[in-house]
Amino acid sequence: MHQFHDLTITAIQQEPNAVVWTLEIPEKLFDQFEYLPGQHLTFKYMHEGEELRRSYSICSSSLNPAEMKVLIKGVDGGRFSQAAQSVFNVGDTVSVMPPSGHFAISPEEEKTYVAFAAGSGITPVMGMVHAVLEQTESSQFVLFYGNSTSGDILLQQEISHLKDHYQERFSVHYFLSRQKVDVPFNHGRLDQGKVAYIKDHFLNQLTVDGYYVCGPGEMIDSVCRSLELLGVPQEQIHNERFLSDGQEISASEKIIKEDAGITVTVDGANHQFDIKAGESATLLESAEQAGVDLPYSCKAGVCATCRCKLIEGEVEMINNYSLEEWETKDGYILSCQSVARSSKIHISFDE
Numbered sequence: 001m002h003q004f005h006d007l008t009i010t011a012i013q014q015e016p017n018a019v020v021w022t023l024e025i026p027e028k029l030f031d032q033f034e035y036l037p038g039q040h041l042t043f044k045y046m047h048e049g050e051e052l053r054r055s056y057s058i059c060s061s062s063l064n065p066a067e068m069k070v071l072i073k074g075v076d077g078g079r080f081s082q083a084a085q086s087v088f089n090v091g092d093t094v095s096v097m098p099p100s101g102h103f104a105i106s107p108e109e110e111k112t113y114v115a116f117a118a119g120s121g122i123t124p125v126m127g128m129v130h131a132v133l134e135q136t137e138s139s140q141f142v143l144f145y146g147n148s149t150s151g152d153i154l155l156q157q158e159i160s161h162l163k164d165h166y167q168e169r170f171s172v173h174y175f176l177s178r179q180k181v182d183v184p185f186n187h188g189r190l191d192q193g194k195v196a197y198i199k200d201h202f203l204n205q206l207t208v209d210g211y212y213v214c215g216p217g218e219m220i221d222s223v224c225r226s227l228e229l230l231g232v233p234q235e236q237i238h239n240e241r242f243l244s245d246g247q248e249i250s251a252s253e254k255i256i257k258e259d260a261g262i263t264v265t266v267d268g269a270n271h272q273f274d275i276k277a278g279e280s281a282t283l284l285e286s287a288e289q290a291g292v293d294l295p296y297s298c299k300a301g302v303c304a305t306c307r308c309k310l311i312e313g314e315v316e317m318i319n320n321y322s323l324e325e326w327e328t329k330d331g332y333i334l335s336c337q338s339v340a341r342s343s344k345i346h347i348s349f350d351e
């Protein structure tokens with residue numbers, strides 16, 4: 001389930017400072033690559049002898065199981081994202097782990113879904129838009145999408161196409177922060193004030209069933225805080241943030257205080273190893289050192305690829321930028337952020 005598979009890139013589409021890869025999914029992998037709209041794929045790439053892992057959200061329709069699209073935004077100094085722009089060609093294969101991630105939607109009939117996206121935060125949201133419009137007959141999607149300038153808008157053609165095709169059920173509002181626009185409402189960032197205005201003027205007649213927020217951390221904090229202050233129940237607000245600097249855990253935060261016996265269940269098998277007091281390692285790092293192969297990508301608490309369930313024992317989760325409250329209440333943890341805090345620990349990736 002957490003294995004990597006070689007998939008072929010069958011098309012590359014240029015977007016502003018980004019590319020969209022179309023990946024071919026062979027029939028024998030249809031089951032494994034089934035996904036919920038909003039989930040992401042993790043890529044493995046060897047760069048100068050170092051293994052890199054990166055996650056990118058699926059932005060395509062899920063109606064065709066034989067292909068999947070991901071958008072890869074170019075990042076200055078980003079070793080994988082730069083290679084994606086210039087090294088990979090149509091016909092090349094890439095190493096990909098089946099979809100994962102908790103920022104996802106299961107569209108139902110007669111619902112209203114609202115998304116706030118900024119920049120490449122549109123990527124998982126596009127997967128959701130496709131699903132709501134194509135898999136239901138009566139649900140609607142309202143999208144608020146912010147960028148710096150009109151030249152930065154990603155997937156604009158696809159958004160327009162969907163808007164034309166589903167006029168009754170899909171509406172889009174663009175916001176530009178560094179370009180003059182005719183209507184003052186469409187100028188500026190998606191911040192607390194803007195969200196309050198939107199809620200008052202655009203959403204006041206609607207019963208919204210779920211809010212989905214994706215973009216840089218500051219934008220997410222601002223939009224989510226605003227929604228909460230406006231009385232939206234927390235369980236209706238879902239978010240996924242980008243990886244940014246400063247999310248690394250220090251060695252001192254990871255120090256183990258007592259010897260611990262660890263059991264890890266993954267893909268139906270149990271693995272056991274010990275860690276010693278004084279060592280400095282997360283559960284994910286300890287497992288790696290013991291030769292146990294576990295799923296992960298960002299190692300920064302953002303992507304939730306390393307999510308597992310704590311079956312027994314105690315851990316300290318240093319950062320959590322991805323699990324929702326119900327997940328932590330149910331015992332889910334991020335293994336890349338969790339440090340052993342009892343002598344016996346059992347975690348499972350199969351729950």
Ligand code: FES
Pocket residue numbers: 295296297298299300301302303304305306307322334335336337
């Ligand atoms: S690997 Fe991304 S949250 Fe742990």
